[in-house]
Amino acid sequence: MVIIMNIDATEKDISEVVNTVEETGLQAKIMEGAQQKIVGVIGDKTKLASVAIEAMNGVENIVAISKSYKLASREFHPQSTVIDIGGVKIGGAEPVIMAGPCAVESREQLLMTAEIVKKGGAQFLRGGAYKPRTSPYSFQGLEVEGLKYLAEAREKTGLKIITEVTTVEGIAPVAEYSDVMQIGARNMQNFGLLKEVGKCGKPVMLKRGLSATIDEWLNAAEYIMNAGTPDVILCERGIRTYETYTRNTLDLSAVAAVKHLSHLPIIVDPSHGTGKWRMIKPMALAAIAAGADGLMMEVHPNPAKAMSDGSQSLTGEHYLDLMEGVRKLSKFMRDENLAPLVA
Amino acid sequence: MVIIMNIDATEKDISEVVNTVEETGLQAKIMEGAQQKIVGVIGDKTKLASVAIEAMNGVENIVAISKSYKLASREFHPQSTVIDIGGVKIGGAEPVIMAGPCAVESREQLLMTAEIVKKGGAQFLRGGAYKPRTSPYSFQGLEVEGLKYLAEAREKTGLKIITEVTTVEGIAPVAEYSDVMQIGARNMQNFGLLKEVGKCGKPVMLKRGLSATIDEWLNAAEYIMNAGTPDVILCERGIRTYETYTRNTLDLSAVAAVKHLSHLPIIVDPSHGTGKWRMIKPMALAAIAAGADGLMMEVHPNPAKAMSDGSQSLTGEHYLDLMEGVRKLSKFMRDENLAPLVA
Amino acid sequence: MVIIMNIDATEKDISEVVNTVEETGLQAKIMEGAQQKIVGVIGDKTKLASVAIEAMNGVENIVAISKSYKLASREFHPQSTVIDIGGVKIGGAEPVIMAGPCAVESREQLLMTAEIVKKGGAQFLRGGAYKPRTSPYSFQGLEVEGLKYLAEAREKTGLKIITEVTTVEGIAPVAEYSDVMQIGARNMQNFGLLKEVGKCGKPVMLKRGLSATIDEWLNAAEYIMNAGTPDVILCERGIRTYETYTRNTLDLSAVAAVKHLSHLPIIVDPSHGTGKWRMIKPMALAAIAAGADGLMMEVHPNPAKAMSDGSQSLTGEHYLDLMEGVRKLSKFMRDENLAPLVA
């Protein structure tokens, strides 16, 4: 941590800053700049959690040097994490595909979609039983009934299940019926939920918040890991920008950034990332080329009748075409050794 | 709702859209444009929640006309809401001031701050007992112990208490010890929490999410109101933008927007909105001039020792000076009848 | 400047960084952190303009300490600048008001508006003769003919003239017919234009770019000042965010920020800042309360017939009402000594 002093900070200001740092057991070193002094702080900065250096007289700014997350950091865990879920490896050589409807709407809809998803070669069936919706008057999900249909679809197809958990009370049923629990973008900093989900021990997929920085996202993963679950999968799903043509702006550079900063696997959701079914295939291929460990996509047998997010769902036909392309491209990337190195 | 068809949509595409709309019991009217057709939908659009028109062939885009919130809307409730909390009126002629430390750190710190807050003339003491923090290694709050100190401070000073609730389990204790429950920015779309808080019936202050649109914010208020609590106070606390000099970008135009769109009172938090104590006074005065119903501010007897957000806390001296200015300005605004009319 | 090394940077990496810095004549000091080393750079960092330290092996990140602008900085010019334009003082005790139509549309429209503007008590008439428009098919301005109408309006009313210059060829005529030349938001980083305008010596009002940081904005002012014009007025006019209810998000905290970082006067444009005439009055009052040195507003005798930006123009009646409020409020701010101190 580096403390930047004002150009007109007094000697007294500086010595008070130094004393405050040293009282916490850390070391402080003064460096004379051309115009102003800076104070370097050496040691574990969490010791400074109880001190607001920024509010001291003569302090212009504080610059963090080391990251505040550890368990999620590649610095402390150089080898990439591979999560094995009943034989399906996330973060391994082959991309993992999670597909299905945005929401579980009925037994028929889900089972029909599951067959298509299976046929295309995905390993996971997705589908929301608890739906966070902007308006209280939109469809909120079938809840436990929906979870049971997911379990039935697993039984019939052998697909693994990933589904969203939105409340602490929902953890037990979601954990019971799913293979991976998903934390949605709106709950990325619902810290109460993160801690409880982390205690559960089951693998968790953590979507990036609507306007979360990569640093905040990795800190959110740290909450889950610190609570006891090492198996966290990150999911880029687009961030909020000023652009209105797309629902969100899919940040594929986050794949490369996360691969550098963290050892955790990262998958990409081009359905939410774009909000337009026409854009899903090019963005899915781009995600694979960028080095993503997998994809999450919305598929619906009849998107125009979908109870949520129909415009961003693939029909069965489009999905099967896309999966063929993804399979070929990911094989090509491996064969040609084009996957990005972690530098 | 208006459905915009592609320039090359076929007659069949259009008639399928019309049929789909009419199957839900709504009316559809086709309008011929110069280049493309549009289909107007007449009636309660929540009936369309289960249909994804956007995914139908030939559909370019959908434009919402009416708002999706009702209870929070001024259209359906033209008169401004005034919330009476034990004699303190929020949304009335005089601004309501909520001040105190970011976090309750100790009994001494809280009681000392409460005295200052009282002296300055605020009606509410704020202070977090449950703290949502980006890193799991930062101070997370004193929890129930903190709530008890707040209750003690209320006893001693007569100040009302506002404090944040972050989990469903926290609702009962927070409701017991506080006068207004606060939903923080990170939980603005934690819909499970909104619904449970709304069932409680106690007044709620809902902070705007980090990157929430005004429309999403009013829909979040709708969740609480729809669950049974009419007494919702909105709080603008800055939004996330590309600017890094300030912690957030305080959107004072949201005050004028909310006054037009909703009947709910709105207060402004210039501490989180700017992240810099130097900017609190000018932004507090600006908020009052813009027509805000009150202010929430962080005050700390010794900001440099604050366990969170010290750099955006006022010292006692700065707070007393600011309060004098706010009092004078708000009296002036009333005397001169400068408060903005709702048009 | 502080250079942050990677956790696994080698001794060789560090000594190469130190050598590179020292070759430019600057001093480098190594500081040992708990996890990684940092290298402090002492001296005038413009000497490093020709070296890309960030691209050297082992370098994680670079943090700037001192600002890259000097002439615009309060650090080097502690006293606030007051610009005297024929007796009208910008940056002095009283706010300066610039009002008029978005575009000069006709002689009649301009003269009629000028009378209203004069009657309300503004000191400047604004009106665009050269209009930067998103579409090439929108009205582009009357050009020199428009400038002549502005000069005629000055003759008739005694108002000073401010109008936008959009091209280098336009500088001579705009300089001839106006008192202050305006650089619009879209040209804030049109550096060729900034340099030529700066050579002209005439006062310049520099609008903040659509998504410019405060730092970039002050650097743009530095271009003009460095070319020879000390009289630069800054104008906050809203920044681009994800919010769509308002045309832009008016960043009133920029007023407080600029007052701290720079000695230049700053005025606020609530018309472009909000894009909605209903919001102009509350935002104008808020700007004055925040300490702005003036306001720029659009007024049109018949907004519904305006050739551009009609929805954000005040009618004459609304303008006169607003001006009365602004006058009262700014007098009150001075009388009560509520204007923010520069700290």
Next chain:
Amino acid sequence: MVIIMNIDATEKDISEVVNTVEETGLQAKIMEGAQQKIVGVIGDKTKLASVAIEAMNGVENIVAISKSYKLASREFHPQSTVIDIGGVKIGGAEPVIMAGPCAVESREQLLMTAEIVKKGGAQFLRGGAYKPRTSPYSFQGLEVEGLKYLAEAREKTGLKIITEVTTVEGIAPVAEYSDVMQIGARNMQNFGLLKEVGKCGKPVMLKRGLSATIDEWLNAAEYIMNAGTPDVILCERGIRTYETYTRNTLDLSAVAAVKHLSHLPIIVDPSHGTGKWRMIKPMALAAIAAGADGLMMEVHPNPAKAMSDGSQSLTGEHYLDLMEGVRKLSKFMRDENLAPLVA
């Protein structure tokens, strides 16, 4: 265009809106909604350029239906444009690569880089002779001297030249020495420059503005095309967001969006898009997989000595490796017919 009336708009308000529309020669149709009326406008909306419907009484909002650009639109020009520059086809089957230093720094640097660029298989050499820089104290380019070095490098290597034009005066020399003129992000809405460049007739590459919407970008292309130059190449180079880890957020979904909305070719600049050399290769591969027509990249023989943007420049070695990957991937995309269809 659809005009949405307020819920409390009067009959008189509505008939005035209808009259105003009809006075311009357009048709207006009233549609009765459940809560409010809307007025559809039929015909060429540029006729409404001189009327501000939004400012009329009772008008809540205006929604554009048709786009304001025509020449750049795929609706009016369904076939993709291929631009032939001395035999190099932009927008054809093979991607076009433009590589070179950010700035031309010296004859030696440029010629050395040109050899590397040629060896890697790029068709274009890039290099700025006029550099728009945030600070006036940063290196501003070698100007005409730089252009001559570019011409010499073309002579020696056979590479085509692309270089940025920043001022109207610069058009003649840049047109003389280059094959494609580049408009940089900061000048995307420098309309005076766009019009003059468009008169020149030479192919132009138009970078997306720092915070430009896709609609604004295509309107900027329309300015150039409307002035006489049909050969416009679009270049996505990252947009400004709140994320600070990357210099910008590379919006690869813009590739798919532009392919749908426009017939113009689009290339991607992963150097400016990310600001980090480590991320260039994965983003370059992703751009190709997304369907981009080419890439623009910064290459420098010694990035650490680069006079600008060194941290985002590839070394020769990294560039050659990347080019091999791009070549293989683009061949694979063609062979497997994976390029996205325009739907």
